[in-house]
Amino acid sequence: MARPRIALIGAGQIGGTLAHLAAIKELGDVVLFDIAEGVPQGKALDLAESGPVAGFDATLKGTNDYADIAGADVCIVTAGVPRKPGMSRDDLLGINLKVMKSVGEGIKAHAPDAFVICITNPLDAMVWALREFSGLPREKVVGMAGVLDSARFRHFLSLEFGVSMRDVTAFVLGGHGDTMVPLTRYSTVGGIPLPDLVEMGWTTQDKLDAIVQRTRDGGAEIVGLLKTGSAFYAPATSAIEMAEAYLKDQKRVLPCAAWVDGAFGLKGLYVGVPTVIGAGGVERVVDIKLGRDEQAMFDKSVDAVKGLVEACKGIDGTLA
Numbered sequence: 001m002a003r004p005r006i007a008l009i010g011a012g013q014i015g016g017t018l019a020h021l022a023a024i025k026e027l028g029d030v031v032l033f034d035i036a037e038g039v040p041q042g043k044a045l046d047l048a049e050s051g052p053v054a055g056f057d058a059t060l061k062g063t064n065d066y067a068d069i070a071g072a073d074v075c076i077v078t079a080g081v082p083r084k085p086g087m088s089r090d091d092l093l094g095i096n097l098k099v100m101k102s103v104g105e106g107i108k109a110h111a112p113d114a115f116v117i118c119i120t121n122p123l124d125a126m127v128w129a130l131r132e133f134s135g136l137p138r139e140k141v142v143g144m145a146g147v148l149d150s151a152r153f154r155h156f157l158s159l160e161f162g163v164s165m166r167d168v169t170a171f172v173l174g175g176h177g178d179t180m181v182p183l184t185r186y187s188t189v190g191g192i193p194l195p196d197l198v199e200m201g202w203t204t205q206d207k208l209d210a211i212v213q214r215t216r217d218g219g220a221e222i223v224g225l226l227k228t229g230s231a232f233y234a235p236a237t238s239a240i241e242m243a244e245a246y247l248k249d250q251k252r253v254l255p256c257a258a259w260v261d262g263a264f265g266l267k268g269l270y271v272g273v274p275t276v277i278g279a280g281g282v283e284r285v286v287d288i289k290l291g292r293d294e295q296a297m298f299d300k301s302v303d304a305v306k307g308l309v310e311a312c313k314g315i316d317g318t319l320a
């Protein structure tokens with residue numbers, strides 16, 4: 001059987017890391033697309049030259065021509081600009097909306113059967129716009145945010161408890177922004193929910209609140225340190241987990257920015273929710289009952305996402 005084809009739209013920091021991970025994990029043959037001439041070609045060649053040493057079977061090609069993504073099984077979109085210190089993700093809206101238009105049209109023309117994972121920020125609005133511009137089925141277009149946000153939460157919790165990150169699960173809902181909703185009662189260490197661990201004296205509520213806030217600010221913390229761009233290792237690793245779930249029909253339960261129509265009382269919106277990812281794309285949205293405080297936080301996050309979607313419609317009349 002032919003290897004799957006993975007198209008990476010954007011060959012910057014995240015795009016290059018995605019290509020490296022996809023090759024090392026032998027997820028398929030990789031095409032790196034970018035508007036910058038030479039960059040995708042240079043990264044693809046450099047990575048291909050690591051192949052004999054790393055020992056992977058995958059071809060890597062760099063291109064500035066959308067025709068080369070033809071027949072892609074998965075497209076991962078990072079095209080656009082990242083944040084600089086002091087910027088919020090929302091500050092990227094105007095520039096990255098234009099990028100989503102050209103990327104959406106490129107995917108529509110050359111890879112209409114692909115499973116599309118958007119990483120470009122502001123995430124929830126950009127995945128919505130990308131779906132609109134591409135016209136692909138909604139279950140085949142999804143945003144990567146929750147896997148990253150929960151990975152950050154898990155990492156911070158593992159440091160607090162002094163336990164393996166593998167034994168920490170985390171549950172994060174809502175938009176990929178300052179209003180994201182880490183759900184502590186569904187986050188566990190070895191199956192024990194966080195509120196129980198507070199009762200058991202493993203940590204205090206204050207410390208837990210500080211970890212939740214650090215998770216919300218996780219992206220800004222990295223931007224503040226790097227100064228020239230935003231996080232790329234953890235975002236790329238998170239998107240690869242989603243791509244693998246699709247390509248291998250793993251039916252993984254992963255938090256993603258998915259189209260929600262009916263669940264959570266929402267009428268058609270891209271926002272972070274737990275999903276099942278398999279060969280059908282987003283095969284299921286896991287609708288859970290929220291407590292009063294949780295619902296209030298989720299509503300606030302949903303309102304922020306709706307505001308960004310309206311802003312997109314204001315900028316590009318074809319989306320209205």
Ligand code: APR
Pocket residue numbers: 009010011012013014015033034035036039078079080081082083092096098099102103119120121122229230231232235
């Ligand atoms: N089409 C294709 N590629 C584009 C386009 C376009 N219209 N516009 C910009 N690019 C490319 C740039 O040339 C660059 O190589 O997108 C790439 C972005 O790479 P980086 O600047 O390194 O950004 P990165 O850190 O990879 O983040 C990309 O993901 O997490 C989000 O906020 C982040 O929106 C940002 C995106």
